[in-house]
Amino acid sequence: MFLFVGGLLLGSLITLGVMQARQYCGADASSSVATKTESPFTVTLYRFELNQDKLDRFEDWVQFEHAHHAETVTTLEREKMYFEAIFRDREHQPNVIYWLAVQGQGGGHANDSPLPIDKQYEQFMQETLKKGSRTTLSTEYSLVPPFVVQTIQHH
Structure with a gap:
């Protein structure tokens, strides 16, 4: 029973x-x-390799982002970036990062920004990310509650 x-x-x-x-x-x-319905944003996960000899410089980048958090967040509006996060497995793959981005349609990019903070951001990217290592992982599915979709559509 x-x-x-x-x-x-x-x-x-x-x-x-x-x-x-x-x-x-x-x-x-x-x-x-x-x-599938049309979404007001895309969810993308990128994989990058860090230059082995620039791991310390990557740490500088992370510290810079923490120290300039409020200023960096203000750049997201121009990019229509709703969420961005970087992940790293320091124990098993210390030279690999995963970059999660939730971005609206038609947003700008940091490399065409007039803002000084974005210029610094681009410099860190050029120095620390291994050229040609970017991989865009396929999104099999994403779960987003309707209130989030509606909020972004309204925004």
Whole structure:
């Protein structure tokens, strides 16, 4: 009896989850295939290798970003960048970073910015990132609640 009730609950939760996922994607709950909706932003994950002889310089970059956080955040509006984060596995791959970006359509880029903070940012990129090492990872899916999508659309 316990297994039957547990299976029934699990099946109900899976059905609700599938219905919610289809609703987020814009598909009718009775549809057998979810359709992708147009998003006001893209979610991208990049992988870069750091120049082995510039790991200390990368640390300078990280410290610079922390020291100039408020000033750096103000540049995001021009880029239509809603979220940006850099990740690093210092133990297993200290010379590799992963760069997560959530950006709206039509935003500017740091390399065409007139702002001094972006010039410094570009200098750090040129010095520390290994040329030709950028890889853009494929986005298989992203889960974004409707209130976030609506907020970005409204913005």
